Amino acid sequence: MDLARHSDLTEKEESQILLAYVPLVKRIVKQLAFQASTILDIHDIEQIALIGLLEAIRRYGKPDERFGGYAKLRIRGAILDELRNKDWRPRGLRQKTHRINDAVRALSRKLGREPFADEITQSLGLGMEEYQQYLLLESAKNMQSLDELLTLGTEADALISQGPEDQLINTDSMKHALATLEKREQIILALYYQHDLSLKEIALTLDLTEARICQINKIITEKIKFFYRNEH
Structure with missing residues (x-):
C-alpha cells in the first residue's frame, strides 16, 4: 500500500479529513464484517480501513464531491485485499475449491440455472458450514471484481484524472x-x-440467505464481465 504523499495537504489537514470520514470507514467495516470478521479482528479491520482512507486522501488531495466514491473504493479494496491475501481456508477446503467450482458449473448446465446452496452441498457431500466458508472467499473475490468493474475496468486512481467526456462515456x-x-x-x-x-x-x-446473496453477487459479476467482453 502506497502511503507516500501525492498532494499538498498538511498533516493537520489530513487529520481533519480523516476525522470527517471516520463514519464512512465505520459503515464500510460494518458492511464487510460478514466476510472479514471470520479471520480478522474488528479492530484490525478498522485499522486496515483507516490506512485505505489515508492512502485515498494522499492520492486524491483536497476532497470534493467525487472524493467519497473514490474513498469507498480505496477503503473496501484495502480490506478485501487483506482478506484475499490471508490463506484462511481450512486445508481440506483449499483442496476442494476447484472441485466445488467445477461442480457448480456442472450443476448449472444440468439445471439450466444457478444451483441453490442445498443442491450444491448435497451433490458434493459438503456440510453447510464448510460451504459457507467457501462462499466467504468467493464473495471477497466477487466484491473486489465488482468494485473494479463498476469503475469501468479502470484503476480507482483513474477516477481522479478522468475528464467530463470520459465520465459521460463511462456512465x-x-x-x-x-x-x-x-x-x-x-x-x-x-x-x-x-x-x-x-x-x-x-x-x-x-x-x-447470506449464501444465496453470495451466489447472486457471483452471477452479477459474471454478467457485467460478459457485457464488457462483448462490448469491446
Whole structure:
C-alpha cells in the first residue's frame, strides 16, 4: 500500500479529513464484517480501513464531491485485499475449491440455472458450514471484481484524472451494463453500493440467505464481465 504523499495537504489537514470520514470507514467495516470478521479482528479491520482512507486522501488531495466514491473504493479494496491475501481456508477446503467450482458449473448446465446452496452441498457431500466458508472467499473475490468493474475496468486512481467526456462515456456504458441485470440483482447492487448495507443486511431485507446473496453477487459479476467482453 502506497502511503507516500501525492498532494499538498498538511498533516493537520489530513487529520481533519480523516476525522470527517471516520463514519464512512465505520459503515464500510460494518458492511464487510460478514466476510472479514471470520479471520480478522474488528479492530484490525478498522485499522486496515483507516490506512485505505489515508492512502485515498494522499492520492486524491483536497476532497470534493467525487472524493467519497473514490474513498469507498480505496477503503473496501484495502480490506478485501487483506482478506484475499490471508490463506484462511481450512486445508481440506483449499483442496476442494476447484472441485466445488467445477461442480457448480456442472450443476448449472444440468439445471439450466444457478444451483441453490442445498443442491450444491448435497451433490458434493459438503456440510453447510464448510460451504459457507467457501462462499466467504468467493464473495471477497466477487466484491473486489465488482468494485473494479463498476469503475469501468479502470484503476480507482483513474477516477481522479478522468475528464467530463470520459465520465459521460463511462456512465452511459455502465447504465447499459446494469440494464442487463434482473430487477433483484439491480436491487442488491443498490443496497450494497448506494445504501452501504452488508451482505447479511441485504439477505434479511430480501428474505434470502447470506449464501444465496453470495451466489447472486457471483452471477452479477459474471454478467457485467460478459457485457464488457462483448462490448469491446
